[in-house]
Amino acid sequence: MHSAHYTLHFLMERFLILINPIIPQITTVISNSLKYKITEFPNTKKTNEKLELIDKITNFNKEIWKRKKEKNISLRAPIKDIKIPKELQIYEKDLKNCHNLE
Numbered sequence: 001m002h003s004a005h006y007t008l009h010f011l012m013e014r015f016l017i018l019i020n021p022i023i024p025q026i027t028t029v030i031s032n033s034l035k036y037k038i039t040e041f042p043n044t045k046k047t048n049e050k051l052e053l054i055d056k057i058t059n060f061n062k063e064i065w066k067r068k069k070e071k072n073i074s075l076r077a078p079i080k081d082i083k084i085p086k087e088l089q090i091y092e093k094d095l096k097n098c099h100n101l102e
Contacts (some may be wrong), residue, residue, distance in 0.1 A: 001031065004045075009034075012034070012036070013036045016030060016031050016036060016038060017038060017039060020038050023030075053087065053088075056085065056087055056088060057088060057091065057095075059097065060084070060085065060088060061099075064079070064082065064099045064101075067079065067082070076100060077100065078099060078100040078101070078102050079100065080102045081102065082099070082101050082102075084096075
């Protein structure tokens, strides 16, 4: 019971921090009534790591969608004879499920 209580409060506090820049009036009222401290919006670590991989995944997705459109089939329909590039093999299961590849 204690762990569930802690988890709910932790998630509520993080949610209020994230939504604060969008609706500050409401989040301030809620955080004050629950005695949470609203800090600044969390900063992210800027990195160029994996950006090239994201482009490759995006291009792969575009190619699949283009082929399905050319064949005049639904995006949910299965499609055959698609080879997943070597650099995307680590995502093979996800790509097959996403595009219904056979």
